[in-house]
Each structure stands twice: as structure tokens, then as C-alpha cells.
Amino acid sequence: MKTEKIKSPVKRTLGVIGWLPWLMILPVIIIRCLTTLYPVLMTFINSFRDLHIIGGGTGAFAGLKNYAKLLSDEKIASSMQFTILFTIVSMTFHIVLGVILAMMLNMKFKGKKFLRTIVLIPWAMPMIVAGRAARWGFNGTYGFVNDLIGRLVSGFHYDWLIHVDAARLAVIIVDLWKDIPFFAILVLASLQFVSADIYEAAKIDGAGAVKSFFYITIPSILKTVMTISIFFTMWRITSFELVYAMTSGGPYDGTSVLSYRILIEAFNNLNLGYASAIAVVLFLIMLVLTGINLFAIKKISD
Structure with a gap:
């Protein structure tokens, strides 16, 4: 007791x-x-309510009305098209160029630490500032992009932000310029854990630089690259600051992404129900992409 x-x-x-x-x-x-x-x-x-404030919305249950509108809205179709294009192209170059830059920064040379520091300057710049600077830089009349190309190609002139395809290309280029350095630094951190002894052993066995890259480097950093890609993909899909500052979604809504369309519908058009429906669709897209990435990482780990 x-x-x-x-x-x-x-x-x-x-x-x-x-x-x-x-x-x-x-x-x-x-x-x-x-x-x-x-x-x-x-x-x-x-997303199931009628919340169009300036359109006489009552806030009542509207069923699938907002989602039905998505199917016939040409602006949403254009935004969806560019969102997919922007994400796929941007992430492809992020992975390819990011890995190449990381390997260059991993080499032994004088001033390596200084270069690793300055390479992050574009990433440290706020996106809204980068977008405004790019808007000036790609201006067809007084932009420095035309000026630089004109020094190589006499009489060159092009209105980058007037034509849809050129404006899309400009947005993707600025996005890559800004975020690839950070992607590369994260990959570089993974490269630091790959032992130099493995490369030495491969060299003794007769493996060249190309074979070492595909059979040692890539398998060693693949899981890290895939994990980083999940977050960068989400940032690409949800980011609207660059489009907002650089092109305002133009020309003809050609560079409008879904996240920017949510901003316009919610705060410009005051159609909160429709904006919520777009946000739900965007959330589902992110959910599917995240699931695919996680499945791919699991397969790699197995």
C-alpha cells in the first residue's frame, strides 16, 4: 500500500x-x-457564394456558378496557359542552370568565397524592385536591353513588352536571373557532402568527368534537387509580384498568371466569390504538383 x-x-x-x-x-x-x-x-x-460587391452580390449560396464561369472566361484560360508555361520553362532552366552554376561555384579557384557572395545579389533584391527595373530595361524606346543588343546588331530595335510572346520571354528571363543564384546555392550545399574520395576512386577506375557527373554527382544531389524544386515550383505558381511590377499582366493578359488574376478579381473587380474559386483551383493544382513531386522523391529514395 x-x-x-x-x-x-x-x-x-x-x-x-x-x-x-x-x-x-x-x-x-x-x-x-x-x-x-x-x-x-x-x-x-x-467560392460557392455570390460575393460580387460592385455587381450586386448578396452573399447567398451560388452553387457552382463561380466554377462554371471559370470554364468560359478567356482571361482565366490565358492566365492558366501562361502559368503552366511559366512554371515548366522556368523550373526546367532553374534545375539545369542551377546545377551548372552550383558545380562552377564548387570548383577550387581564387576568389571563390567572394563570387559565392556576389552571385546572391539578384536574389536579395526585392521582386517588386526587380520587376520595376526590368520594366525600364525592356522598354522599347530607352531600355538598356535594346541598347546592349544594338551595340552588337546595328539598328536593332524591338518592343519587348508590346508583343505577347516577347513579354512572356522577358518575364521568364527576369525570373531566372533573380532566383537561379539562390537555387544554385542550395544545390551547392548538397554538393559539399559528396566526398572527394568517391571521385578519386572513379578516376582510378577510368571514369572521366562526364561519367562522374552522371553516375556520382547527379545521384548524390538528385533527392535534394527534387525537394528544392517542390518549393520553387510553389513559388513560381503563387508569385505575382514580378508580373504586377513588370507587365501588369499585359499585353492583352498575355503575361497574367492565376495568382495575379486572383488579385485583380478580389481587389480591382471586388468579386470575392469568383476570386475564391480561382484560388481553390490554384490550390488544387499546387496539391497535385506537390503529390507528383513527393511521389518522385519516394521513388528515388527507394
């Missing part, structure tokens, strides 16, 4: 200690739910 009386307070104390960490982080969990889960839930709910 005495033993039971001694153990009982100890058990109670251990039980309280076990719950203590959860009690300590409970305020953070509550705040996180209020700032994340609640807005997501309300977005789903609002």
Missing part, C-alpha cells in the same frame, strides 16, 4: 510533465489555426 502511495504522485507528476510541452505551444497552435486554417476554410466557402 505504501509503495502505491509513493508511485501515485510520481505518475501524476510525470503525466503533467508529459502534457507541459503541448500546453506551452498551445497558443502558437491556436494562432496558427486562426491565421492559416480559417482563411483557407473561408476561401472554400466563399
Whole structure:
């Protein structure tokens, strides 16, 4: 009986200690739910409501009306097309050029640390600033891009931001210029963990630089590259600052991405229900892409 009386307070104390960490982080969990889960839930709910403020929306349940409108909206079709194009092209070059730049930065040469530092300058620049600078740089009349090309090709002149295809190309180029350095630095961190002894052993066995790259370097960093690509893909899909600052979605909505279209519908057109429906579609696209990436990472790990 005495033993039971001694153990009982100890058990109670251990039980309280076990719950203590959860009690300590409970305020953070509550705040996180209020700032994340609640807005997501309300977005789903609002996507089924008539919330066109300047269009006489009553806030009543509208069923699939907002989603049906998506299927016939040419602006959404154009935004979807460019979002897919922008994401695929941008991420392809991020991976290819990012790995190449990371390998260059991993080489042994004088001034390596200094180069690693300055290469991050474009990434450190706020996207809105980069977009405004690019808008001036690609201007057909006084932009420095035409000036630089004109020094090589006499009489060259092109209105980059007037033509849809050229404007899309300009947006992708600026996006690559800004974010590839950061992608490369993250890949470089992975390269640091690849032992030099493996390359030495491969060299002794007669493997050249090309074989070492495909059979040692790529398998060693592939999982890291895939993981990084998930986040960079999400950033590409949800980012609208570059388009907003550089082209304002033009010309003819040719460079408008879905996230920018949400901004326009919600804050310019004040059609919150329709904007919520677009946001839900964007969320589902991100969910599918994330699932594909995670599946690919699992396959690589297996």
C-alpha cells in the first residue's frame, strides 16, 4: 500500500510533465489555426457564394456558378496557359542552370568565397524592385536591353513588352536571373557532402568527368534537387509580384498568371466569390504538383 502511495504522485507528476510541452505551444497552435486554417476554410466557402460587391452580390449560396464561369472566361484560360508555361520553362532552366552554376561555384579557384557572395545579389533584391527595373530595361524606346543588343546588331530595335510572346520571354528571363543564384546555392550545399574520395576512386577506375557527373554527382544531389524544386515550383505558381511590377499582366493578359488574376478579381473587380474559386483551383493544382513531386522523391529514395 505504501509503495502505491509513493508511485501515485510520481505518475501524476510525470503525466503533467508529459502534457507541459503541448500546453506551452498551445497558443502558437491556436494562432496558427486562426491565421492559416480559417482563411483557407473561408476561401472554400466563399467560392460557392455570390460575393460580387460592385455587381450586386448578396452573399447567398451560388452553387457552382463561380466554377462554371471559370470554364468560359478567356482571361482565366490565358492566365492558366501562361502559368503552366511559366512554371515548366522556368523550373526546367532553374534545375539545369542551377546545377551548372552550383558545380562552377564548387570548383577550387581564387576568389571563390567572394563570387559565392556576389552571385546572391539578384536574389536579395526585392521582386517588386526587380520587376520595376526590368520594366525600364525592356522598354522599347530607352531600355538598356535594346541598347546592349544594338551595340552588337546595328539598328536593332524591338518592343519587348508590346508583343505577347516577347513579354512572356522577358518575364521568364527576369525570373531566372533573380532566383537561379539562390537555387544554385542550395544545390551547392548538397554538393559539399559528396566526398572527394568517391571521385578519386572513379578516376582510378577510368571514369572521366562526364561519367562522374552522371553516375556520382547527379545521384548524390538528385533527392535534394527534387525537394528544392517542390518549393520553387510553389513559388513560381503563387508569385505575382514580378508580373504586377513588370507587365501588369499585359499585353492583352498575355503575361497574367492565376495568382495575379486572383488579385485583380478580389481587389480591382471586388468579386470575392469568383476570386475564391480561382484560388481553390490554384490550390488544387499546387496539391497535385506537390503529390507528383513527393511521389518522385519516394521513388528515388527507394
